[in-house]
Amino acid sequence: MRMRDEREAVVAYSRRMAGDGLAVGTSGNVSVRTGDLVAITPTGVAYEALDPQDVCLVDLDGAPVDGHLRPSSEVPMHTAVYRATDAGAVVHTHPLYATALSTLLDELPGVHYLVAQLGGPVRVVPYAPYGTEELARLGVEGLAGRTAVILANHGATTYGAHLEQAYTRSLTLEWLCRLWAEARKLGEPRLLDAGQLEAARIAFGSYGQR
Secondary structure, eight states, rough: TTTHHHHHHHHHHHHEEETTOOOOOTEEEEEEETTTEEEEBBTOOOOOOOOGGGEEEEEEEOOEEEOSOBTTTTTTHHHHHHHHHOSSSSEOOOOHHHHHHHHSSSSEEEEGGGGGGGGGSSSEEOOOTTTOHHHHHHHHHHTTTSEEEEEETTEEEESSSSHHHHHHHHHHHHHHHHHHHHHHHHHHOOOOOOOEEEEEEEEHOOOOOO
């Protein structure tokens, strides 16, 4: 099987999405890039029934290369991110809090220093129909200088050097959106300024084990 490891990783992380509150039903999609090929979830298949051989391979233009199922409807979004960034993996989700805030905000502000892990305040881009080149274009524009973007009345997209990083960023984004929503119930949240977020970004450079 071509790209077996990548296909297995796509299955493993796809199966986590519902339990982690990032997707409902067959919504959302996951992909991994190796060279000029992308392993991506098929469209409309329940994640608990997904096997590695069900994962589709497409090229960077979205043309099918291998697989017996139709690839995700969001292939244009994934391939646009790969063409525009150094992403090794892309995760598109429909989480409750990020999607709720997408109907209210133009940007998720610096409510916590973890925003710095996503490159700064996360933009909310205008609505476009799912699976379209327009949505892909808007998503890439919103990702400029960021590793996460919120899609109005739709969901969110994150990317990373590898799938674990991309997925963790999706979890971080949803946690930040939930934090904002809960804080707003109590009052007007204090926000971190650009200097404070930049200091946090620099500090993250030496965080953890080396």
